[in-house]
Amino acid sequence: MYIIDGNELSVIRREFHKYPELGGCEYKTMDKICSYLDLWGVEYKKGVAETGVVAIIRGKNKLKDDYKCIGIRADIDALPINEETDVCFKSVNDGVMHACGHDAHTAVALGTAKIIKSMESKLKGDVKFFFQPAEETTGGAERMIDAGCLKNPDVEYVFGLHVDPGLETGKVGIKYGKMMASSDEIFINVRGKSTHGAHPEKGTDPVVIASNIVVALQTLVSRSTSPLNSVVLTIGSIHGGTAPNIISDSVEMKGILRTLDEETRGDMKKRIAAVVENISKAMDGEGTLAIRESYGALINNDDAVDKLKKAAEKVLGAENVEILECPNMGTEDFSYFSRNSKACFFNLGCRNERIGAIYPIHSSEFLLDEGCLRMGVKIYVENILGILNMSLN
Numbered sequence: 001m002y003i004i005d006g007n008e009l010s011v012i013r014r015e016f017h018k019y020p021e022l023g024g025c026e027y028k029t030m031d032k033i034c035s036y037l038d039l040w041g042v043e044y045k046k047g048v049a050e051t052g053v054v055a056i057i058r059g060k061n062k063l064k065d066d067y068k069c070i071g072i073r074a075d076i077d078a079l080p081i082n083e084e085t086d087v088c089f090k091s092v093n094d095g096v097m098h099a100c101g102h103d104a105h106t107a108v109a110l111g112t113a114k115i116i117k118s119m120e121s122k123l124k125g126d127v128k129f130f131f132q133p134a135e136e137t138t139g140g141a142e143r144m145i146d147a148g149c150l151k152n153p154d155v156e157y158v159f160g161l162h163v164d165p166g167l168e169t170g171k172v173g174i175k176y177g178k179m180m181a182s183s184d185e186i187f188i189n190v191r192g193k194s195t196h197g198a199h200p201e202k203g204t205d206p207v208v209i210a211s212n213i214v215v216a217l218q219t220l221v222s223r224s225t226s227p228l229n230s231v232v233l234t235i236g237s238i239h240g241g242t243a244p245n246i247i248s249d250s251v252e253m254k255g256i257l258r259t260l261d262e263e264t265r266g267d268m269k270k271r272i273a274a275v276v277e278n279i280s281k282a283m284d285g286e287g288t289l290a291i292r293e294s295y296g297a298l299i300n301n302d303d304a305v306d307k308l309k310k311a312a313e314k315v316l317g318a319e320n321v322e323i324l325e326c327p328n329m330g331t332e333d334f335s336y337f338s339r340n341s342k343a344c345f346f347n348l349g350c351r352n353e354r355i356g357a358i359y360p361i362h363s364s365e366f367l368l369d370e371g372c373l374r375m376g377v378k379i380y381v382e383n384i385l386g387i388l389n390m391s392l393n
Helices: 006-018 027-040 102-118 140-146 206-222 262-282 302-316 335-340 371-387
Strands: 043-048 052-058 069-075 126-132 157-168 172-174 177-180 182-191 232-240 250-259 286-293 298-300 321-323 342-351
Touching: 006 027, 006 102, 006 371, 027 043, 027 052, 027 102, 052 102, 052 140, 069 102, 069 371, 102 126, 102 157, 102 371, 126 140, 140 335, 157 172, 157 302, 157 335, 157 371, 172 302, 182 206, 182 232, 182 262, 206 232, 206 250, 206 262, 250 262, 262 286, 298 302, 298 335, 298 342, 302 321, 302 342, 302 371, 335 342, 342 371
Parallel strands: 069 126, 069 157, 157 342, 172 321
Antiparallel strands: 043 052, 052 126, 172 342, 177 298, 182 250, 182 286, 232 250
16 A cells, blocks of 8 residues: 655645746746655656656566556646735745646646655556646647657656646546637737728728627627537737727737637638638728637547546545536647547646635635645556556555
């Protein structure tokens, strides 16, 4: 059997929470991760994707005919948020906070690495740990994969989790198939012809054109997409004009597109471009569209989900394992891992009203019940043992 020290996990998590770093700047975080790995004698490579760490525990009892390598991913970056909690380990870095629980993800992965290292002599496969930078910003997962983190040895299964204040501590949420959406940023520029507001016939009003574009874009979701196919199209920013009595010469709009499969994603991009170009042209203006692609949709692998579900039920009981019916239209760069290996991403409950752990992620008041840390480690350990067909009894 193995022992998980919940107090140690809390100490580790609080240390990361107190000294958060933004994506691409996680140098001290990286060094602290390495210090724990050094303490436990875990092999690793630092500086992957600049501030990431890849650790590996090589099993000493591998099965030649049934070898497997399993990956565990933890994101390590914080958010540009000023913390408004009163915890004793509150962030000391002004304007930076672990408001998304990545400190907890890191602590869970480290705790799992410590336990798995203690089983090294009996381990029937290899286990890698990906401490990944820049999930909130530039997609550190893709850069870690490009740097070869899934190779030598090749990773067959990869697992990741996210703390969820919508679920009570002691519960998990698991989703088969489509788990989270892809994301694309939309930039629209509408050009008209400036004139005095009292003489609109002498110009071309880009504000009116932009207004028609916004309305037409909404119909792409409500009237051109099946109600059974989730799509989100939001224009979140509109800027144009400088005075109430002047028709401006241009309007700029910015928005997001969220979809759950590549076919819908591609079709929506074409339709958005057609709306922008044709409405602008019909109203004697000119519209241009630029799209910046972000993360792809996160699609869980059924085999990986089955294995994680079995482990979670063993740890928590089947009544505490919730099978999620609907995908989340948020995004996650774990999606890059899901494209390359059998992947499962799941939600780890961290809600506890008694201690005020009720606020959503990305909130300046976000708290989590640290009891979830031990749950996360135990689920990961049981999942690894299950996949490698190991029993410690």
